[in-house]
Amino acid sequence: MRDFFTLARWMPGLVALLGYQRAWLLPDLRAGLSVAAVALPVAIAYAELAGVGAVVGLYSCILPMIAYALFGSSRQLIVGPDAATCAVIAAVVTPLAAGDAGRHWQLVMTMTAMTGVWCLIASRFKLGVLADFLSRPILMGLLNGVAITIMVGQLSSIFGFTFDQSELIERIAAAPSYLALIHWPTLGISLLTLVVMLACRRYRPQWPSSLLGLAVTAALLWLLGPERIGVAVVGTLSGGIPRLQLPEFPPGLMRELVLPALNLAMVSFVSMMLTARSFAARNGYDIDADNEFRALGVANLASAVSQGFAISGADSRTAVNDANGGKSQLVSIVAALIIALVTFFLTSPLQYIPTAALGVVLVMASLSLTDFRGLWALRHSDRSAFWLAWITFVSVLFMGVIPGITLAVLLGLFQFLRNVMRPTDQLLGMSEEGVVHTLGQNEAIRAVTGVLIYRFNSPLTYFNAAYFKRRVLQLLTTGEGHPPKCLIIDAVSCFTHQDISVMSMVGELHKELKRRGIHMVMAGRRSQMTHWLHQAGIRVGEEGILVYPDLYQALRMTRRYREPDEPEPAVSPEAAAGPATARAPSPVDS
Template identity: 85%
Template sequence: MRDLFTLARWMPGLVSLLNYRRDWLTADVRAGLSVAAVALPVAIAYAELAGVSAVVGLYSCMLPMVAYALFGTSRQLIVGPDAATCAVIAAVVTPLAAGDATRHWQLVMTMTAMTGLWCLVASYFRLGVLADFLSRPILLGLLNGVAITIMVGQLSRIFGFTFDESQLIERLAATPDYLALVHWPTLGVSALTLSLMLLCRRFRPLWPSSLLALTVAATLLWLLGPNQPGIEVVGNLSGGLPEFQLPEFPPGLMRDLVMPALNLAMVSFVSMMLTARSFAARNGYDIDADQEFRALGVANLASAISQGFAISGADSRTAVNDANGGKSQMVSVVAAGVIALVTFFLTAPLQYIPSAALGVVLVMASWSLINLRGQWALRKSDMAAFWLAWITFVSVLFMGVIPGITLAVLLGLFQFLRNVMRPTDQLMGINEEGVVHTLGRNEEVKAIAGVLIYRFNSPLTYFNASYFKRRVLSLIGNEQAQPNCLIIDAVSCFTHQDISVMSVVGELHKELKRRGIHMVMAGRRSQMTHWLQQAGIRVGEEGILVYPDLYEALRMTRSYLVASSPDERQSRNDSAAPAGTGALRSEA
């Protein structure tokens, strides 16, 4: 039993496969064949985008798919080459390789291995929460910028010329000058490929449009043979098992890959989790974010061992899987088997695939990533999210993919820090039933005379403790009549012991005591008492009062105020207190 628990913890996909149901097999085989039909042309196209041989794209599919099937928790997710991932790899590796194809490939594998290691480290430290670190608006702007960058970069293949410029804006500015260099036969193949893909998607949406278009284009060039009019093709591919090779370049280059690999691991994981969670919710099950980090790390290490490049969750192939009724991780195993069959025995026909057709496939894949309408619609719901998305988008376009991703990560960090350092807060009151609610949202909720109930909506730590103190004193200063007691909801903000926080609490207590205000903590009674006493802050009648919850604090505070001011008891009952406070007082 213990061994089974350990196996389920480390390889949940394997446990699922060991408990496989026979009635799933037909649906899984059908979905696996469909996924392979989509993955084959896309993998070849993304290999071209990453700057390596087309067969490397196939190597990047087989073992990673099997690895995820064993280690992943999503039944529908398909991993493989991804447009954004390949664009990042190309942007990092190309300048470091300096035109050396062998070094380029080795750097790609090294960066892939580093990405996998970063994912395993994150899984070990249970950092699956990072799936929520890059907010959706930031990721939306990032993917839109990457998609447009890829599309512009593929114009040279589609039209048959070569860009001299390396950055997007310069390429767009120079495009009119390149129109005179258009290679018309290449443009004709691009137009044929695009037409076939659009027609297939229009009239046969379930067919693999990219595979069909590439097959027709490759067949056409095969028929033309050596007489084909200067159209660039993939060329000869060496099938079979890849020849394992160790990196042969200065260690300094590896240092240049460490931080880009970290950025790539972050972006790949967040993008993968968005896809995995959406399909898990659709099919009625949950996924483990920490385990998904481990599965992504193992899959990337498997790709590096296969001489491939970094992979991520593939939303289009996952959608194909789901549309064809895939039930389990067996779909990935079937698809990997089909791709292996092609890689080892059927690579000869792939040599006739025109590069222009691959460029069209990449443009169409990138087009599916673009959601400028959704990015613009953010202005109606959240202006802060709107500006975050557009800043990220413009940064990717003007600064490049890597600086844009770095900025996206920093924006996510700054957004988190802003929410923690300057969180929302509320003053609380009670309604006629004696239930505590936020003041200002409901006219039935009334403040309690002489009592201020405060809630700080963030864990208190050293970098927001001073702000907490300023907010409390500011709210007290804004009251028309100074309260006799301040009740702080300790549950929402005192989540861990921090000596800096306790120091600020001690300062706040002294200031409130000087003003004649009693300080009360509500919630976490045992912890708060222990933490306050360790910090040398007195607890009890001469110090800070600590109660188990807000309602107990209210009852005891009201009783204390009534007992200490008997002359004002009747006036407070008649004029200030809602009906609910009477109920609270009678229970004390």
């Protein structure tokens, strides 16, 4: 039994497959075939984007998909090449390779392996919470910037010329000068691919439009001969079973790749978790973020040793899986086996695929990453999120993909620190029925005369303790009417752990309040607060800080500071039984 639980913790996908139901087989086979039909052309296109041979994109599907099927916990998620990850790899590796194709491929594998190692380290230290680190607006700005970068970069493949510039803004500025260099047969192939894909999506949306577009143009070039019309094609693929090898880790290059690999692991994981969680919620189950980090790491290591590049969760292929009724991780295995069959034995027809058609596929795939309407809509719902998203978007365009991702991570960190260091706070009052609510939301809620009830909506720690003290003293001096005689602090919301700096601040605040003739009361966490205050050398009781089980008990015991005609606070049956069992209101009926 212990071995089973260990297996379930490390390989939840395998455990799910051991309990496979026969009724799932037909839907899984149908979904696996559909996923493979979509993944094949996309993998070849993304290999071109990453700067490696087309067969490398196929290698990046086979072992990683099988590895995730065994180690992952999502029944719908399909992993594989992704536009954002390939754009990051190309941005990092291309300058380091200096035009050497063999060195470029080796660096891609090394960076992929390092990304996998970072994911395993994160899983070991249970950093799955990083799935929530990059906020959705920041990720929206990042993906929109990456999409624009990819689309502009593919213009050279679509129109048949070569960019002399390496940066996005310079390419856009020089675009008019390239109009005279358009290769018209290449542009014709691009338009034919686009027409086939759009027609397929319009009249046969269940068909794989990318695969059909590549098949039509490849067949046309096979008939005409690509050398006769001068259209670039993928060319002969080596195919066959990849030779498993360990990536090289030269110290100098590791220093260059370690931080980009960390950024890539972060972005890949956050993007993957957004997809995995949305489809898990749709199908009524939960997934473990720490386990998903491990599964992503194993899949990337599997890709590296099979000569592939970094992968992530593929939202389009996951959607195809779900739309075709996929029930289990067997879909990934079926799709991987079909791709392996093509890679090992049927690569000959792939040599006629035009690179212009691959450029169109990449542009169409990148369009799915864009959501400018959603970015613009943020200005109404959340102004700070709106500016965060657009700053990230503009940074990716002007600074590049890697600096843009680094800035996105820093923005996420700064956003978190700002929310913790300067959180929202509220003053609380009572209704006529004696129920505690937040002031300002309802005219029937009145402040308790002589008593200030304060809630700080963040855990108190050393970097926001001084702000907490300033806010309390500010509210005590700016209140309307007579100054309060008693301060009640909701300890449930802010005193979540012991901190020496916080307790030192509490002692200083108590002395200042005592000098002003104001009694200090803590409501909630009575046992913990009493213990922490004693350890800090702060007196508890009538001569020090009063501590009560909850806000209602604190208000009942401080009635001498209130007007006699004010309502009594509501008392739950638990509170009526005695202070030791009083109910701690959650987060106080606000």
